Amino acid sequence: MVSTGSKVNWPPIEGVISDLDGVVYRGTTAVADAIEAFTRWQEADVPFCFVTNNSTHTPEDVVRKLRGFGLSIAPSEVVTSAITAAELIRANYPHLTRIYVIGAPSLVMAMRDVGLEVTDRTPEAVVMGLDRDITHEKMRIAVEAILNGAVFIGTNPDLLLPTASGFEPGAGATIAAVAAATQVQPSIVGKPQAPMIETALSRLGTNRGSTIMIGDQVSTDIQAGKRAGLATVLVTTGVPTRQGPSLMAPDFIVSSLREIEVSAARAPQARQRRA
Numbered sequence: 001m002v003s004t005g006s007k008v009n010w011p012p013i014e015g016v017i018s019d020l021d022g023v024v025y026r027g028t029t030a031v032a033d034a035i036e037a038f039t040r041w042q043e044a045d046v047p048f049c050f051v052t053n054n055s056t057h058t059p060e061d062v063v064r065k066l067r068g069f070g071l072s073i074a075p076s077e078v079v080t081s082a083i084t085a086a087e088l089i090r091a092n093y094p095h096l097t098r099i100y101v102i103g104a105p106s107l108v109m110a111m112r113d114v115g116l117e118v119t120d121r122t123p124e125a126v127v128m129g130l131d132r133d134i135t136h137e138k139m140r141i142a143v144e145a146i147l148n149g150a151v152f153i154g155t156n157p158d159l160l161l162p163t164a165s166g167f168e169p170g171a172g173a174t175i176a177a178v179a180a181a182t183q184v185q186p187s188i189v190g191k192p193q194a195p196m197i198e199t200a201l202s203r204l205g206t207n208r209g210s211t212i213m214i215g216d217q218v219s220t221d222i223q224a225g226k227r228a229g230l231a232t233v234l235v236t237t238g239v240p241t242r243q244g245p246s247l248m249a250p251d252f253i254v255s256s257l258r259e260i261e262v263s264a265a266r267a268p269q270a271r272q273r274r275a
């Protein structure tokens with residue numbers, strides 16, 4: 001059931017997971033209500049974590065951008081699809097050491113940060129994200145590795161990205177090309193899949209039942225949150241959202257984060273521990 005506007009009975013909210021673009025800012029412009037809401041939650045010691053499908057930015061990049069909008073957070077409060085891919089390999093394939101990466105320097109860095117060797121020599125896994133310098137040779141190496149049995153992981157399935165002057169292909173478009181060539185489907189860690197939400201949830205250490213997922217897109221944010229078993233909040237500040245009969249509906253719809261009533265459900269000791 002969808003609750004909208006005022007007179008909403010909010011569940012006890014112990015923690016917040018939130019999308020960035022379209023929720024906290026639009027491109028280079030801050031969403032004032034959102035900055036205000038997160039500042040208020042920070043003062044109330046409500047833990048939150050931002051999640052982004054963008055694998056070309058590091059958490060530090062996001063921290064810098066939010067600081068420019070007046071919100072000071074720690075890098076650990078940001079989980080990117082690059083960080084999630086690295087943590088997923090560590091958790092699910094602990095024996096793997098050699099990874100081939102098609103992606104931005106931030107994706108390579110995320111792999112190295114968890115002790116993985118980034119190499120094109122007999123890689124045991126291929127990780128693909130958005131690579132604006134992608135070549136046929138890079139795709140050949142990825143295809144060959146996957147056909148030889150390498151694990152295939154994609155950061156996010158976004159096919160098309162808006163640019164200042166139009167559109168460009170997203171990571172999902174090139175991941176789809178390698179999937180078509182190899183006839184192997186990748187594991188996708190970003191939204192609308194659940195792994196990135198799970199990584200954020202484990203950072204927060206909050207209960208699934210009292211953690212909300214906020215996003216501006218039903219097809220990605222809300223599906224990921226629902227798949228992870230969270231209550232989901234659609235905020236209608238972003239680009240117009242695509243809905244469909246096959247998509248799970250959000251639990252709450254708000255036009256501003258100001259409408260979300262966070263009543264601390266967290267135990268006093270837990271708050272002290274975080275501080």
Ligand SMILES: [Mg+2]
Binds near residue numbers: 020216
């Ligand atoms: Mg968004």
